[in-house]
Amino acid sequence: MQQILIFLFKNKHFFLFLLLFLFAFIITISTRTYHGAQFWNSANTISGNFFQIQQTFGEYFQLKKDNEVLLQNNAALKKEVLRSKSSGINPAQLQFTSVTGVVIKNSYTLSHNYLTINVGSDQGVKQDLGVISDQGVVGIIDRVNSRFARVQSILNLKSKISVQIKNTNHLGILEWRGLDPRFAVVSDVPSLAKIAVNDTIVTSGNSLAFPKGLVVGVIKKFELDESQNYYSIQIELINDLTSINAVYVLTNLDAEAIKKLDPKDE
Amino acid sequence: MNNALPLYAIRFVLLVAAQILIFNHLNVVGYLNPFIYVIFILLYPIRANQEQFLLVSFFLGLVIDLFSDTGGIHAAASVTTAFLRPTLLKLIFGLAYDYMAIKFDFRETRRKLFYLGTLIFVHHFVIILLERFTFSQFFMSVWYAIMTSIVTLTSCLILLILFKYQS
DSSP: HHHHHHHHHHHHHHHHHHHHHHHHHHHHHHHHHHOSSSSSSSSSSSHHHHHHHHHHHHOOOOOOOOHHHHHHHHHHHHHHHHHHHHHHHOHHHHHHEEEEEEEEEOOSSSSSSEESSOOGGGGGGOTTTEESSSSSEEEEEEOOOSSEEEEEEEETTOOOOEEEEEOOOOOEEEEEOSSOOOOOEEEEEEETSOTTTOOEEEEEESSSSSOTTOEEEEEEEEEEEETEEEEEEEEEESTTTTTTEEEEEEEEEEEEHHHHOOOOOO | OTHHHHHHHEEEEEHHHHHTTTGGOOTTTTOOOOOOHHHHHHTSOSHHHHHHHHHHHHHHHHHHHHHTTTHHHHHHHHHHHHHHHHHHHHHTHHHHHHOOOOOOGGGGGEEEEEEHHHHHHHHHHHHHHHHOOOOOTTTHHHHHHHHHHHHHHHHHHHHHHTTTTOO
């Protein structure tokens, strides 16, 4: 017993180091799991409020760019209104309601990127809802408290989103392999699909989070994978995730009804 | 050390603020962000109590983690760096370290750079391994750690020159 105590005391620095390292390691692991670590993320109240203050200052530097985006968006909406008057409204769009939020913290240089937005469960934001910006898909709500929510960006090694080739309706899975925030990968597109460089990739509407037909990106290059049955496609993302301010959290009004059909899926 | 406590407290707060507000958004060549807060660990007084040093480094990393959504990887990396620092000091500065007589003057520039570079690399390597959480693409991780270390070392040197650090 004494020997053990002496041994421990002699190496006390090492054991203190080991203890602290293990503690940090456990926090790291638990934040990687789905329901773990409610406290250690930027949607918690301390850092949420801090980033809120930072955002109130930072906003001014973005005003010009935001104005431009709003103008473009307005123009697009006007076009849409004109078109819907002539051809009727797309019913898929009516299936969703949205809540507008502002990004108060964004990251895109890590391998697991998250955004924090300033709307939470008080505004009706729930886990697993889809988040889009004016330009396209941003990610999926991952954690919520009463005033803030954390979005798992599509620039996250864990993110997988169902997409399709715009004209052929062949499905694929959008993934991100790290490093460059401009490019992503679409896998699992069957080799039967006829694709070409510069084809558009849109969301498939297969998941409950996003409506069908949101533009995600364009094909840059593609090749067959080892099995020769599926394409591995590199795409350039349309949405510039390094610069986002306003986002829309989408709630699928039909989610309950669709989930009831397929209870095992949950 | 006791008279220097306010100095280190201020340095702690300023470095954390600079890291979160400025350097986390720097994105050199698109995706490299320097982790300048390691200056705190590198310049912590050599005479200080080792347990206290480990605990302070851990806390520093934890604060950075809290604001960067990274779980506990900065805490793990900081505490590793702090743990390895005495060994490295002994290896690089040899006997001078034992006599607490390290003078950072011009003749020592190369050694000093080597000391900063090695510790920064250790810190970044731990961060990147824990962040990617895989040994696949090991060499890419090493390469990424080297690139980030170079960016951090450069930023640290600029900061140190700007604030005229004298030991």
